[in-house]
Amino acid sequence: MATHALHVLDKTDYIYVMDNGVIVEQGTYRELMNDNGLFSRIIDEYGSQEKVEEKSEAEITVTEGKLAAGVPENSEAKKVQAALMQAEERLTGSVASGVYLRYFRYAGGAVLLPSVIALLAAYQGATVANNLFLGFWTSQSIHGFSQGDYMGTYAGLGVGIAVFSFILSFSMSIITIRAGLRLFRTALFSVLRSPISFFDTTYAYGPNHVKVVKRSRYVGY
Numbered sequence: 649m650a651t652h653a654l655h656v657l658d659k660t661d662y663i664y665v666m667d668n669g670v671i672v673e674q675g676t677y678r679e680l681m682n683d684n685g686l687f688s689r690i691i692d693e694y695g696s697q698e699k700v701e702e703k704s705e706a707e708i709t710v711t712e713g714k715l716a717a718g719v720p721e722n723s724e725a726k727k728v729q730a731a732l733m734q735a736e737e738r739l740t741g742s743v744a745s746g747v748y749l750r751y752f753r754y755a756g757g758a759v760l761l762p763s764v765i766a767l768l769a770a771y772q773g774a775t776v777a778n779n780l781f782l783g784f785w786t787s788q789s790i791h792g793f794s795q796g797d798y799m800g801t802y803a804g805l806g807v808g809i810a811v812f813s814f815i816l817s818f819s820m821s822i823i824t825i826r827a828g829l830r831l832f833r834t835a836l837f838s839v840l841r842s843p844i845s846f847f848d849t850t851y852a853y854g855p856n857h858v859k860v861v862k863r864s865r866y867v868g869y
Contacts, residue, residue: 654694663687669841755827767819771812778805 657663658677665673665680665687673680673687680687784790785798793801 654691657691665690751827751831754830755823760823764816764819764823767812767816771809771816774805774808774812778802778809781805 651657651660660677663673663675663677663680664671665685667686673683673685675683681691781798781802785802790798
């Protein structure tokens with residue numbers, strides 16, 4: 649079991665102390681207290697407040713029981729409830745240009761753009777050549793071409809269209825998956841480096857903060 653509650657740290661087997669998302673201390677409770685480092689300062693400063701907070705939570709529970717019995721709700725209980733429940737903040741409307749630029753950079757940037765343009769040009773060129781050649785075949789306008797030559801050339805152009813179409817579709821799939829994974833990894837990394845208060849807050853969509861990240865990437869049509 650993992651926890652960040654200060655009042656039970658003396659009962660844990662091993663403790664990691666993080667500062668700005670980086671592990672700065674680790675060890676048992678007694679070892680960290682003897683080091684007189686960041687951990688001991690946190691315990692000295694906030695450890696005594698844990699018991700006060702527990703007492704406050706018990707009083708809040710009693711207050712909620714009285715409310716159920718018909719006692720009017722006071723302003724202090726409202727403040728506590730507002731602190732524990734927070735509406736999710738999510739941008740709406742058109743996507744900012746910076747998001748498109750970041751998506752383009754995560755997909756491969758300027759290095760990938762010439763390759764995609766070349767594949768599109770090859771696919772469209774094969775498609776146009778196939779349609780034009782079908783007209784030449786119908787009018788028999790290419791001198792010296794037998795029926796077999798027409799059939800072979802037309803089949804070759806068809807195979808070229810299929811190959812370029814497959815390569816283009818496969819490349820676009822890899823590009824979009826790569827960009828999506830990097831965007832999600834960046835968002836998830838930001839969530840994991842958030843302060844503890846972010847994880848103590850229950851959002852309107854539930855306590856699953858990964859779900860918040862997923863909903864922030866949802867696009868409605």
